[in-house]
Amino acid sequence: MVENFSEWFHDILEEANITDSRYPIKGMAVWMPYGFQIRKYTTNLIKEVYDRDHEEVLFPLLVPETELAKEGLHVKGFEDEVYWVTHGGKTQLNEKLALRPTSETSIYPMYSLWIRSHIDLPLKYYQIVNTFRYETKHTRPLIRVREITTFKEAHTAHASKEEADIQVQEHIENYKEIFDTLGIPYTLTKRPEWDKFPGADYTMAFDAIMPDGKTLQIGTIHNLGQTFAKTFDITFEDKDGEHKLVYQTCAGLSDRVIASAIGIHGDEKGLRLPPEISPKQITIIPILFKKGKEEVLAKCEELKKEFESAGLRVNIDDRDIRPGKKFYDWELKGTPIKLELGPRDLENNKTIAMRRDKLEKIELDLNENLVGNVISLIDELNENLAESAKEFHKDHIKFASDIDEVKELIEAGNVVAVNWCGDTACGQKIEEITGYSVLGIYEELEGKSKKCIISDEDAKYVALIAKTY
Amino acid sequence: MVENFSEWFHDILEEANITDSRYPIKGMAVWMPYGFQIRKYTTNLIKEVYDRDHEEVLFPLLVPETELAKEGLHVKGFEDEVYWVTHGGKTQLNEKLALRPTSETSIYPMYSLWIRSHIDLPLKYYQIVNTFRYETKHTRPLIRVREITTFKEAHTAHASKEEADIQVQEHIENYKEIFDTLGIPYTLTKRPEWDKFPGADYTMAFDAIMPDGKTLQIGTIHNLGQTFAKTFDITFEDKDGEHKLVYQTCAGLSDRVIASAIGIHGDEKGLRLPPEISPKQITIIPILFKKGKEEVLAKCEELKKEFESAGLRVNIDDRDIRPGKKFYDWELKGTPIKLELGPRDLENNKTIAMRRDKLEKIELDLNENLVGNVISLIDELNENLAESAKEFHKDHIKFASDIDEVKELIEAGNVVAVNWCGDTACGQKIEEITGYSVLGIYEELEGKSKKCIISDEDAKYVALIAKTY
Structure with a gap:
């Protein structure tokens, strides 16, 4: 693992001809030829996994304001970071158009047209597109950007809650396979209530521990329940003749998959690319x-x-x-x-x-x-890269039994595991005291008598706390 | 060839699961699974040709207004059809950002940074991106759209005028290979002065004759000379130590390649896909x-x-x-x-x-x-599709010796060849009288004593006149 990761990462992107950040808009970089090849093979790997049982489609970039605004919780989560198109030529548009920050509100109105009967289900589509966020924080190529150039998003609709739950598991297995192929170790957590995807029932997230101990969210999977189905009126006629709302899931991977492969495997001499994505x-x-x-x-x-x-x-x-x-x-x-x-x-x-x-x-x-x-x-190289990365990963998840220790351990470059009762109040208190984030639930603690790190309640979970990118 | 092409094309896109135009923004359609596969194999074919001697890169979508406005002729050609982003979240941006209508002004400021010496030349990059035009005319999927989802654009820089001219020929050969593989017959013309790419020295264009006799521009190649090099200060140190401006070319193909393959080969029973791009x-x-x-x-x-x-x-x-x-x-x-x-x-x-x-x-x-x-x-099927298409194509280019005949022949579903002296005044008069477009110069008429269809001057060229999409 490299020392001074931040500087190393900045330099390697330029030196290895991966991206050029001198493009005249902050947070938007050019993919250079060598980087483009890495991106291509990474995309191919992901396509290969998704092509097994999803179909690829492509939706327009622009989303009318009325559609974006329909799902209240969802728009609230994104309204501060949406880029708006207001003019075509010199003409002011009748309605503002958003550059998709994510595609639920562009895709689901069409799902409402396409899904009629139980025989249309499950519907499993994915697309690979550019998405946009008006980031006000410090940007960093591949990690925090204003144009995500390669967002791979899957969107599924199902006849029952059970099928949606199974689909979430399948997304998880797919993502594990992708990360394993690249030798990227991860933590898989259920995001806390206050940090789930806007509009989702729950969010499962993969995070990688970067060389500086900060975590990078590299993949998320959302069980959307029936929230969007209600908003966009996505119903089907079931075998029994009744009209029912569908259950939905979605899952997304961004350019950060590449950032983690570069960051985790690199050394002082440069990149050490997993063979799968090496040009x-x-x-x-x-x-x-x-x-x-x-x-x-x-x-x-x-x-x-x-x-x-x-x-x-x-x-x-x-x-x-x-x-x-x-x-x-x-x-x-x-x-x-x-x-x-x-x-x-x-x-x-x-x-x-x-x-x-x-x-x-x-x-x-x-x-x-x-x-x-x-x-x-x-x-052998492939295995060795994965093994070394796994070792670093395991060495950098530490257990803390009191809150002061949490802070110390994170500052020393670790991700910290604590016992947690599961209450939002306690969770947010952890964030407040330490200044770091609750990644989410890492393990269930059924039947073990442990105490929550904040309250005197019985702990239900092991939660992970981290400094995040 | 199908009768009533316009209706047939509209219906086949939906029935064969190619695109869905019910997306709530006019001129922006969804690529459906079957259409997406056709698009994928078409893109693969083009990539294969370009990967031989170009490198693939990817530039950001957004272009700052100052960059877009730098090349006066160029911006004039596009200012009425550029979509503008003015807000990020609730914040008005300091500078408006354009959705690229084409990428010269996003790419060339970077060329100015990258090109230093003659050893950096020739520089040959291409990218496949979405581009945007605020079309005010009647839109039609794949043919006249507001989001071109798959614009394949090559941009090259050279040390000499000769090399740029040779590159134009190479682009032409590449495009011929692509169209030939798909059995798409074309006319290749040099666009008239008043219809060349804004900022180019000259434009070479491929047009296909659709079943209704209207032409569809399916590929363009521009010799940019030193116009953009001057505007964006793209210079190199030559072997002799002198600093010189580069010579540039660019070339582009859009989703219309697919439109022409569908339109030209289809029959009353549906698609007849060239094997290369058939899912x-x-x-x-x-x-x-x-x-x-x-x-x-x-x-x-x-x-x-x-x-x-x-x-x-x-x-x-x-x-x-x-x-x-x-x-x-x-x-x-x-x-x-x-x-x-x-x-x-x-x-x-x-x-x-x-x-x-x-x-x-x-x-x-x-x-x-x-x-x-x-x-x-x-x-055999591949050859037969190409042969039938070629026959239709040849049968629908007719020579006219007077201007009334031009109009009649076009109205009967033909593209019309006429003798032309080459003067802009005469060319524009042809357009004025007939109401149709001069596609451009189809052949040189060196040494043959023919008269211009408008003036009494000697004709220098055979020009093509058509009703265009």
Whole structure:
């Protein structure tokens, strides 16, 4: 894990060609070519998971004010951060149009048209879109932005409460799979009442612990109950001929998935990208002298093709610069495996591999299961990244039994677990005294006789307290 | 080609589950699941072409008013149709922000930062984004919209005029490849001075002739010269140490590519999708009776896997409805090949294939090169769609030697070619008299002694005149 995460993160985004923040609007950055590739493979991973049983659709960006305002609780949660379009050309519009801060109010009026009968249910759609928040806090690329460029949001409708509850579990399993693939450890909590999604019955949230001990919310899942169904009149005719309101869920992932993958795995030399989202999984670096140059390059091309037919993404860095500079660059950019090949290696039928996580040199035989051996190295790196991250994660969740300790532990870079009775008053008191946030319920404490950290009541839960991004 | 194209197009979008226009903002529609898949494969095709030598990036949606206003000619071309964001929450913004109508003014200030030296050139980036136009004319899904959901725009910068000219040719070749793959015939013209892209030296445009004889602009390429380089101060240090302005090009494709593929190939029974962008290339329809049901379904699954390993997209329609309804549905949705398989077919080791273009039944042997034979049918269909479209296209470009004939021919559903001296006055007179548009220069007429259709001057060009979408 890197020291001084904030500065490191700022620098790596620029140095590794991920984003450029010099765009003339605060909180809106340009995705640069290398960053765009990371974003692409991350998006592909998420699509793959959702395509299994959701259909992809695309809704317009703009939401009429009347629709946005229909759900009272919901609009209250967003009204301070909505961007408004008021003019088309020089004409003032009859009605203000919001840049979607999230898409419930653009999607659900259409659900009301589409859903007629129980045979239309469950309805499971998702979309990947840009969404907007007029952030007044300090912005930070990928973490706190005014344009979320890649919001992946799923919206489902069901005939019964039970099916909606099961769907929430399925969203959870999907998100676990995505985070596990990227080796991102998480806490899963049920957000406290005062911090749930505006309009939801309850919110489940995934948070990652960043190197500075602050948590980053990387995914949320909301059981919407029938709140929006009532507001937008989403009903269906059931098998029994009765007209009933649907039950709904929604779930969202943002660019923060990438922020956490970058932040959690990176080291002082730069990125250490999980192979799944690394633009290249293997970078071949030819060591070129005048003599034998053609042969070395030809062999590199041959290897590239071999790796590619095994489904790997490979590049050859044949720039006319010192090999040392190339090693430096690809360590910065976090390619999982570098392969070095010079004329003497070629003579001896070998190549030197270097795993980005360990930076040890490993000699591989060119003629002996090279592809298989490199795939093993990639797999080992993948596991090692995940393991190291998990270790850091586990080491940074600490239990506190009194409220002073909570503050101390958080200030020392930890997330803190406490016993909690579950009362909002106690929960908000924790936030008031410590100045930090209750992430939510981490575990149930059924049958164990523990006391709440604030009141004298029996504790029902272990809650997590954290300094959040 | 369909009769009454306008009505047909309106209906097919809804019936084939492509878009839903009931979204509560005029000119902004929802991409439905089937339409989204068509959009995805079309986008993939374009990405594949551009990924060869462009890098993909992503710029923010919003453009500060000061940047948009910098290039005078450019802003004049767009000021009547820009959507403006004026408020964030309840706060009036210090500066109005435009929803990009196109991205020159968001991209080029960054090019000015990125380009330093001749080694940074050529710079070739592209992005796929949503763009916005406050259309006051009658809107129509995919054709005239207020949110273009998938604008694919390439922006290049070069060290010399020659390189920019070559790039224009490369854009043209790329677009030809894309349209050819989809069997979309086009006219390529140089737009007249009064209709070129605001700020460009010149504009090359691709137009398709729709079934009603109106042309649809489906792709444009602009040689920007040094106009924007001057405005945004995009300079580089050349090999000779001198600081010079870059030369630029840009090129764009919108959702209209899909509109033309749908419109040009469709028939009275529905879509006839080019295989490249058809969500499924083969739909297998099992004919099920109680007896032998399991065996038939098992064989269908086996065939599906076989086709899929050959890289084809396949579905099995095992819905519990009459086969006739399934045939109707997939004809409407335009799957290139339907395969029918019942218990007797299975006994006889055969399957009945139907090509969507010809709707003839073809018996195929299950054990004799089935995959190869189906691929041949797909290829033949692809060629036939392209050929039929090309024939219609050629039949609908007519030459007129006097101005009354121009009007008559256009009203009869044609695009009209005329000899033109090239003077703006004459060009605009053609538009004035006929009420139709000069698409632009279609051919040069070097050395041929023809007279301009308006003046007594020698004609330099064949120009095309059309009723446009």
